[in-house]
Amino acid sequence: MVVPSKGIWGTAGIDGLNIDANIAASREEIEVPSVRLEDEIKEDVLLMKVDVEGWEWSVIQGAEGLLKNHVVENIIMEYSPGVPERHFRWDAMAATPQMLVDLITKYGFRIGHIEGSRHRVGAWDDPLPPLSEITARNLKYDLEDISRWKDGKLACPVPPELSNFTMWRGCGGVPEGLNPRSLRSEIGHNTNVHMAKGASLGAPYLQLEGVVGILQASDPGTKYFQTNAWNYGMGGRPCKHLGPDVQVRHRCNCTDPSACGEEQALVAKAAAEGRIPQNYVLP
Numbered sequence: 061m062v063v064p065s066k067g068i069w070g071t072a073g074i075d076g077l078n079i080d081a082n083i084a085a086s087r088e089e090i091e092v093p094s095v096r097l098e099d100e101i102k103e104d105v106l107l108m109k110v111d112v113e114g115w116e117w118s119v120i121q122g123a124e125g126l127l128k129n130h131v132v133e134n135i136i137m138e139y140s141p142g143v144p145e146r147h148f149r150w151d152a153m154a155a156t157p158q159m160l161v162d163l164i165t166k167y168g169f170r171i172g173h174i175e176g177s178r179h180r181v182g183a184w185d186d187p188l189p190p191l192s193e194i195t196a197r198n199l200k201y202d203l204e205d206i207s208r209w210k211d212g213k214l215a216c217p218v219p220p221e222l223s224n225f226t227m228w229r230g231c232g233g234v235p236e237g238l239n240p241r242s243l244r245s246e247i248g249h250n251t252n253v254h255m256a257k258g259a260s261l262g263a264p265y266l267q268l269e270g271v272v273g274i275l276q277a278s279d280p281g282t283k284y285f286q287t288n289a290w291n292y293g294m295g296g297r298p299c300k301h302l303g304p305d306v307q308v309r310h311r312c313n314c315t316d317p318s319a320c321g322e323e324q325a326l327v328a329k330a331a332a333e334g335r336i337p338q339n340y341v342l343p
Contacts, residue, residue: 063088074115098125105132106260114143117155120163127167134266135169135255141202142249145234150210157202157243163255164196170261173243173272174252175296190269191254194243198272200342201242214238215338219330225323227309235295236309237338240274240286246296274311281341284331286311 062074064087097108097119105126110119116137126132139160144152163169172191208214215237222228231237238245256266271277274286274294286292291299293310302312304319308327314320330336 063090074113074118096122096125098123101126102130104130107134107136108132110135110137112138114140114152114156116140117152117159120159127163131258132167133256133258133260135163135253137253137255138250139247139253140250141244141247150206153206153209154203157199157206160194160243160253161196161199161203164194164199168257169255170257170266170268171253171255172266172268173246174254175246176252187264188267190267192270192272193268194253194272195277197277197342198241198243201239202244204340204342205238205242205244205338209234217337219326219335221326222323222330225308227306228323233309238294239338239340240294240311241277241279241341243272245274245294246272246292248295248297251296281339282332282334284311284327284336284339285313 099122108123110116112119116139120127123132139156141153141156144150144156160171164171171194173194174191205214208216209232212231214232214234216231218228218231227233227236235245235247254266260266274288274292275283286299291312293299293302293307293312295310297310299307299310299312302310304314304316307314308320308323314324327336331339
């Protein structure tokens with residue numbers, strides 16, 4: 061395990077992947093024992109908490125026997141796709157959303173996205189708010205985006221009339237270049253999820269309402285600008301906090317026509333003509 065000697069202690073982890081690059085030289089390597097959950101736990105589990113700085117998929121792989129042979133009713137997990145992305149570890153990048161697909165399709169969990177600024181409660185005994193559901197279809201877009209990113213095709217080609225705008229100079233860009241129906245489109249770097257089944261699914265525990273995504277699966281490929289109730293753009297960034305130079309690229313409506321009105325009009329036209337590559341719709 062790699063531990064930072066300064067900065068955020070909570071970023072300690074295997075290989076030190078989540079340690080800030082600015083303090084990467086100030087870190088210490090220590091040896092700690094590790095075990096597979098399936099070798100240690102041989103009984104039903106009410107709640108499993110996972111917070112391992114980007115290695116969630118490895119924990120779940122080591123819990124396959126537990127998940128198959130016993131009832132695990134709840135999993136609360138810090139979900140960190142940004143950690144392997146930071147180092148372009150393509151296998152781990154794909155394993156991260158695939159883990160959630162497997163938990164849905166193989167083990168029968170339903171999953172809610174705990175988006176911090178939207179899902180705050182007061183006292184410990186306050187009712188839990190409903191969460192947006194993460195579906196296997198959302199995650200299909202996450203996996204496709206990773207494949208396109210690896211191949212250098214993410215958000216390519218850029219419509220030529222947009223290349224004069226700073227935010228459209230070149231392909232790629234995360235989260236801006238991701239498909240808006242993916243889970244990743246709602247995340248800046250990491251987030252938290254609640255998975256449940258059995259008696260923990262439904263009030264007063266995990267309640268699900270709507271589906272994640274800056275756009276919805278039912279939205280046509282010609283739609284570009286977000287219309288979600290939270291007024292959030294790509295990466296879960298509140299549109300009200302974004303400047304006119306980045307609003308359109310984040311799928312937020314332009315608030316200063318003199319600065320971004322032309323960009324918005326051209327993007328809307330390109331989307332209507334089916335020429336925004338990250339707007340692809342999977343079957």
